[in-house]
Amino acid sequence: TQLLEQSPQFLSIQEGENLTVYCNSSSVFSSLQWYRQEPGEGPVLLVTVVTGGEVKKLKRLTFQFGDARKDSSLHITAAQPGDTGLYLCAGGALRGAQKLVFGQGTRLTINP
């Protein structure tokens, strides 16, 4: 069974600080997605990374896929209260890609 471990599980920082969330596995994934989930809503896709070493930027958010496609990171620069939420990584397996595997999530709180 493929597993994705996210760290930290909880993170509370002040507005303007930088942060990094990690998503690690011992397994190789065909691609990896990052989602953000607000309370009372379903996850919303932020980005998909496919190639080992790939870096994608979404305004103040930077996503990186590890060279070996076993890990990924999400870096937020100058965090704002609007960034508060649950961040989830999800990997597509090499075989049976329809069976998406999710990490347990990182609950991020940005304090004004």
Next chain:
Amino acid sequence: NAGVTQTPKFQVLKTGQSMTLQCAQDMNHEYMSWYRQDPGMGLRLIHYSVGAGITDQGEVPNGYNVSRSTTEDFPLRLLSAAPSQTSVYFCASSYSWGTAGNTIYFGEGSWLTVV
């Protein structure tokens, strides 16, 4: 645009009761799936379907049943509810499967409590 619609939003069941969570999508997506979300465990796949008439088990299928008679609908049935099935359930759909180049759309969730 409706997207993925789940009903009911909230439900309380007694142990042993059965019920069906409804899911409908209006995007003509082939791939639909059901997840449950529990604290500290992320989302876990219950069942999925790659098209009408085709379903398969995910990571945690026990106690749940699905069918896919139309492209639009993918109901999840709890056969005999147990307290361990207390969770938030999400239905999702996408044009294809996998993650590469594929956007997966989630419903707003169904909060189920089994007492």
